[in-house]
Amino acid sequence: MRRTKEEAEITRQKIIETGLRLFSRQGVSSTSLMEIASRAGVSRGAVYWHFKNKWELFEAILSRYSARIDELAGAGQRESESDPLGRLAELLHFLFINVASQEDFRNIFKIILHERFMRREEDVPERIRELIDKSLQDKVKTLENAKRKGQLPPDLDTRAGAQVIHLMLEGYIQNWLKNPADHDLAEQSDRFVDAIFSVLRYSLKETRH
Amino acid sequence: MRRTKEEAEITRQKIIETGLRLFSRQGVSSTSLMEIASRAGVSRGAVYWHFKNKWELFEAILSRYSARIDELAGAGQRESESDPLGRLAELLHFLFINVASQEDFRNIFKIILHERFMRREEDVPERIRELIDKSLQDKVKTLENAKRKGQLPPDLDTRAGAQVIHLMLEGYIQNWLKNPADHDLAEQSDRFVDAIFSVLRYSLKETRH
DNA sequence: ATATTTACATACACTAGTGTATGTATAATA
């Protein structure tokens, strides 16, 4: 019954895909390796052969997509960029489109959003938090840059701005995940980016103390 | 060892409080009745005497606070209101303050936000979704009203507006829950309401088709 | 061609959690 190396890789991918699907539906902690195995059409032994435990499987799933997420998140941070706000708009559009059109990408987001607030120390690995914090830092840099280039008011609180961007982005994705039929994410992308920018332009002024 | 009626009510409340704390930290499905019981200083028997199972305990927790949430959510929806936008601002401020200052209220929000996207049918009861949907509908009404009173542009997409309000509110609360030391929620309440209103005023126009 | 890994499947031991059944001191009641 020994499989060839290619076959082994196929089952490994199948486990990863099934894990991604189930994790995104039920959350990581309430999905058993048993269920993943049976839905992937393999035995639990296969899962334990490819991955040490549930969290290593989770790490494998994350690392398969983290490169793409990093790439997207970092796109607008270059200090030399002459139109940082334009870059930011592109990034947001890109995120919207990807989330709307690619299920696996959407599921990764869903897991991250869902798992982010769990507090059991043994459970959620540090990697998720790092991932989010990094992309937040990227956006602060982009906004600072846009301020210097005169694209945003000089008294904008960039940290608050970056947070609001994240929040609205996450919120919109969550809402779309909750009710995909409600509206077309890609179509509304323009309007939503406008909404974010109007917040940046008209609110979130720094407070003096 | 039989307790007096008052004592029984005290243990019941103690179980509810402990359940609220643990559910908000770990999520409902990954918190055991064993842990709740021991942390509440009672036996599992006590929990099973007061509540049929975990989800009935959860219902009890929800119903203890849903009145307050309903009250808050419904505050700005009166059609006869002459200043609906002002009411909405008050509501948002009130929510911010409550979430910032009252731990139990904050924990309820945390549970709702966390549990909202779980998909195991046996698990999350319909009540949470109903709760959120109702308050969304309230906000749509408030915005419609504000439009008629000339407080908002006539081509505002009120449904999108209501969603954005929810998303930003939830996002901000989530962010505050994630990092309470980061900033004072109550203090930033003003600025955040401003941000929301600027979105309503300058974006989210209805699309023609 | 033989030896050795590999890629699993199966079986086992263990734990955590659930729900229920039973025991019991005592508050409430008649």
Added chain:
DNA sequence: TATTATACATACACTAGTGTATGTAAATAT
């Protein structure tokens, strides 16, 4: 005061899940 119902605690039976140990056919190395 005797009886009954209450408010639990404890014990038990059961299930689901984990991790590990072992078996094994076939791919691969020698």
